Amino acid sequence: MKKVLFATTALVLSAGVAAAEVSLSGDGRMGVVYDGDNANFNSRARVKFTLSGESDSGLAFGGAFRVDQEDENGGSASQGAAGSVFVSGAFGRVEMGDVVGAPEALFGDFYEVGYTDLDVDGGNDILYLTGDSANFTENNNPELLYTYSTGPVSLAASFSDGTNPSAPTDGQEMAVAGAYTWTNYTFGAGYEYIDGGDTGVDAGQVDLAMVAALGATNVKVFYATGTQDSTLDNNFGIGADYTMDAWTFGGYVQYVDLDGATFADYGDAAADNAVWYGVGASYDLGGGLSVKGGIADNDLKNSDMVADLGMKFSF
Amino acid sequence: MKKVLFATTALVLSAGVAAAEVSLSGDGRMGVVYDGDNANFNSRARVKFTLSGESDSGLAFGGAFRVDQEDENGGSASQGAAGSVFVSGAFGRVEMGDVVGAPEALFGDFYEVGYTDLDVDGGNDILYLTGDSANFTENNNPELLYTYSTGPVSLAASFSDGTNPSAPTDGQEMAVAGAYTWTNYTFGAGYEYIDGGDTGVDAGQVDLAMVAALGATNVKVFYATGTQDSTLDNNFGIGADYTMDAWTFGGYVQYVDLDGATFADYGDAAADNAVWYGVGASYDLGGGLSVKGGIADNDLKNSDMVADLGMKFSF
């Protein structure tokens, strides 16, 4: 799940460009991560290609992917399994590739804590059911995401093609979402559905979101409840960030109640509900350099608090 | 096999450049492919690096490869197994890497049908015997391709080095080709040969080609016959394309007769000859955006027609 706080801004159509081009951007980070037992060095450098063009009649088209980007099955942008391509115009924007689901396209995730994201104890990602290679990655990539924005209204729909002649499971996923912005507040709702195909296990999820942009403060509230055979009972979360001069402070807390499943993956096979949270801060040094750190933990047994502190680079 | 309609244009020497540089280009596509059973989303985004320089005395040198480019064995451009490098001057052009064979360098393939190429039923690729990682890829990459052009005459030669101390098979491939252009017509011939080394299976092939560039219409005719232990008896094909305003229409048909082999790979183990074809069209929206679609099929048993329709991006 992509780390976007207010993803609705992504619906603005690309400004017209004079000529088709490939542009480069990059990011980096370096610092120290405490994993609950030890402190380790952690660094990385990445480069992203952004493709952009405009047809004679003003249709925008393009795409984007990172050099290192591969999906969980080793698929690359050259196979439609990482990054994405799009075409956009007055009709909205059609994007194909390793896209997020419709609700995530409109509501994003919570504030990202720490310079490395610190998601081992739960993390800032909202528990969307679909998109972002969450299901049937071997079958259904690329997926399609459609977004449209007019005045205060934003709409999104996403779906996989649901066919895979060579695989035993022929599942499909689809989702719709809508958002309405009134003054500084955006209210949204979405519905996601997975047809499990030959597995016979179908799952649905209703998503509700509220985003408030109050000057230097952003607040996001999210609620989801599972339907059909979903293992999610309820997910409630709240995230916020506050900017003061060069400082930004932020955090999130999520409550998750499972239905017929436990947090065994997190080392607590007896727990069917959990609370996790993270808080952090960053200081902007200008020119693309910032210092960022955070801590994160959950209330499950055998869980240790994790923390990091480092520099983030943007090029 | 590379998709080049009139590859002879590639023989023009690179224009002199002021300074050595790395430039970026890219392509993308998105649409729907019907594979004979189902319709599936299909998209991709790719970026290519082009390296170019010129020595003080005017010798051009450079290379090119794609970010995603690897050969069938996972070899990359950094190992000479994908992309290629070249040096060119009055003596012609010497290219090393994952190159095509000499006849393909001069005659190319037929018109590419559909926005995804649609080659599962046969395809627009001409059945050249050598080059393009067709044989001994684990042994002989990189291969060498030499091309020379003067007035109406184009010449090409290609060969692998034929030595591989660590592999059991020590095969080698080589090919020569020539073309003569008279008014709008180019006539060409080539000979390709594989020394199977320790396998003892040698194969040869004679290639004949004619290309006509008649204003808005291009026509290509190709004939090949196998020699020595080749499993190809005969290959005859014709391809054409016609451009009218923003529209381009094109297609190909190939007849292939095998010798001591069958089309079992295509699901028809009883057939030793086949006809396959493809037709398609594209509409240029300007700025690097076009809409393209096509259909392709063959006359083998258990074969379904395939089709696609989508957008192609060029950056």
Next chain:
Amino acid sequence: MKKVLFATTALVLSAGVAAAEVSLSGDGRMGVVYDGDNANFNSRARVKFTLSGESDSGLAFGGAFRVDQEDENGGSASQGAAGSVFVSGAFGRVEMGDVVGAPEALFGDFYEVGYTDLDVDGGNDILYLTGDSANFTENNNPELLYTYSTGPVSLAASFSDGTNPSAPTDGQEMAVAGAYTWTNYTFGAGYEYIDGGDTGVDAGQVDLAMVAALGATNVKVFYATGTQDSTLDNNFGIGADYTMDAWTFGGYVQYVDLDGATFADYGDAAADNAVWYGVGASYDLGGGLSVKGGIADNDLKNSDMVADLGMKFSF
């Protein structure tokens, strides 16, 4: 081990840049390599990303990695296992990633022979004990390298974090080095140490180096002796290069005496000491194009001389 003749020049702080950016450079090569039995074609093309930025207060930050760059375990720059990132200022330069050890950062390796490096018989790499993914690569990447330069003095320190909760061996490596430059001569010393962790095998090494930059001639002398459980008894080497107009001539010779180990990897299980050497030349054609060749061999049994000749491209 990186191929840097006078690595001390790398200590110059990056010049301030107006805006954060990603720039491209590349290299290529093509030619013929004689591997002792056969002559083979050998070519490659590579592209490197250089990331650079400057904070409002003048802190430089950046990073660099190649498209094809992965460490021995398949790790990429996006995991801190290839390439590196840095931040530098008046305090010096802190670099994290797949860095070299402190002594190699100051003294580098010997002149690289041939257009392909020709290191199968020993090579121009100095036998540093640490850095450059030499040890614990699965545990300890990224590593940290600190360098500082003031007037005639250069200092360096490098270390891995020494913790790896998931691996059985919890080793750590660290090194320090210093250099003093007087007129055309640089004298340096370093100490490297590996704490083998659970293996109980610790190793140390004392390094001494002298570099002379005498106009067109560069000479480097290196001596190392192993301590603790090191399998190196002594390593003595000398390398030089001389530039005359467009020509550059260079070479190296290394003597290595092992302690409780043999050169079985080189096909001579009875030998515990060896001499290897290489000589070569290059001719600069300008614009980034040069012709380069060399030969290399050692005095071990069953060893064949290797040689190459080809073109090197720089973009």
